[in-house]
Amino acid sequence: MPELPEVETVRRGLQPAMEGATIVRAETRRKDLRFPFQKDFVARLEGQTVIGLGRRAKYLLADLGSGDVLLMHLGMSGSFRVVEGVDSTTPGDFHYPRNEDRAHDHVMFQMSSGAAVVFNDPRRFGYMKVIARKGLDDEPLLKGLGPEPLGNEFDAAMLSRSCWNKKTSLKAALLDQRVVAGLGNIYVCEALFRSHLSPRRLAATLATKKGEPTDHAGRLVEAIHGVLNQAIKAGGSSLRDHRQTSGELGYFQHSFQVYDREGEKCQTPKCKGTVKRFTQNGRSTFWCPTCQK
DNA sequence: CCGCGGGCCTGAGAGC
DNA sequence: TGCTCTCAGGCCCGCG
Numbered sequence: 001m002p003e004l005p006e007v008e009t010v011r012r013g014l015q016p017a018m019e020g021a022t023i024v025r026a027e028t029r030r031k032d033l034r035f036p037f038q039k040d041f042v043a044r045l046e047g048q049t050v051i052g053l054g055r056r057a058k059y060l061l062a063d064l065g066s067g068d069v070l071l072m073h074l075g076m077s078g079s080f081r082v083v084e085g086v087d088s089t090t091p092g093d094f095h096y097p098r099n100e101d102r103a104h105d106h107v108m109f110q111m112s113s114g115a116a117v118v119f120n121d122p123r124r125f126g127y128m129k130v131i132a133r134k135g136l137d138d139e140p141l142l143k144g145l146g147p148e149p150l151g152n153e154f155d156a157a158m159l160s161r162s163c164w165n166k167k168t169s170l171k172a173a174l175l176d177q178r179v180v181a182g183l184g185n186i187y188v189c190e191a192l193f194r195s196h197l198s199p200r201r202l203a204a205t206l207a208t209k210k211g212e213p214t215d216h217a218g219r220l221v222e223a224i225h226g227v228l229n230q231a232i233k234a235g236g237s238s239l240r241d242h243r244q245t246s247g248e249l250g251y252f253q254h255s256f257q258v259y260d261r262e263g264e265k266c267q268t269p270k271c272k273g274t275v276k277r278f279t280q281n282g283r284s285t286f287w288c289p290t291c292q293k
Numbered sequence: 294c295c296g297c298g299g300g301c302c303t304g305a306g307a308g309c
Numbered sequence: 310t311g312c313t314c315t316c317a318g319g320c321c322c323g324c325g
Contacts, residue, residue, distance in 0.1 A: 123301085125302070
């Protein structure tokens with residue numbers, strides 16, 4: 001599910017409930033998500049104050065008073081819900097309406113703010129891990145990540161530099177978290193459409209033979225900035241699973257121009273093309289062959 | 294080292 | 310209605 005805008009939306013939703021509050025009680029309702037929970041997972045969380053809640057690529061990072069960091073990934077179907085005004089002291093009792101489906105609520109944090117933070121993940125591709133803050137730079141999950149697409153260091157020069165020797169398509173390069181960290185299938189399709197670049201184009205064509213950025217690279221960076229910022233403003237995209245922590249849907253899916261719009265007329269002014277779909281590296285690519293070159 | 298395809302899970306929706 | 314098949318916002322791993 002979640003790409004950078006969805007994760008950022010979740011972070012902003014969790015912030016008021018978690019930042020400055022203490023994790024009074026932590027509970028896991030099964031022994032694993034994508035990976036088994038660490039044996040000391042709960043022990044390292046309980047009693048700890050959340051100093052700050054940050055994001056790196058599609059990871060959420062909660063800074064704890066102990067010097068640990070709680071790392072959280074939503075996988076494909078993970079979501080968080082904040083239930084206000086709850087003081088859940090009974091194990092297994094997550095205190096929400098009894099008629100709600102609780103089958104996939106896997107983790108709960110009872111915060112001293114009086115909010116319960118509940119992690120739900122039907123497919124269980126998500127995961128959580130507690131690591132020492134000083135080991136953050138060596139953490140394998142984070143180590144290979146490329147630049148933040150909305151960060152200062154991500155620009156046309158940087159993008160073309162990491163693409164000039166790639167043997168693969170532009171689509172695959174943008175999905176590669178080592179090139180830029182936080183994009184997924186939706187926003188790659190949308191950014192390529194906005195910059196009129198073909199997903200089939202060789203990634204290396206973002207650079208000249210001398211390694212200078214072509215104007216394609218500049219257009220693409222602008223498109224990535226634009227689509228991510230707009231999606232964050234809209235609270236992300238809700239196709240199946242994504243929810244804001246309030247339970248509200250995001251609404252950027254209504255602004256998709258190509259993703260999930262196979263067969264529709266291309267929205268580029270004056271373009272007579274139709275949105276097509278094909279499979280690239282095992283994933284659906286949506287694009288307009290008429291105006292994306 | 295790089296790029297690709299398989300696999301991990303469950304659920305929704307299409308087609309029969 | 311109910312079965313079977315395909316597909317889904319991600320990413321690790323093993324192969325060539």
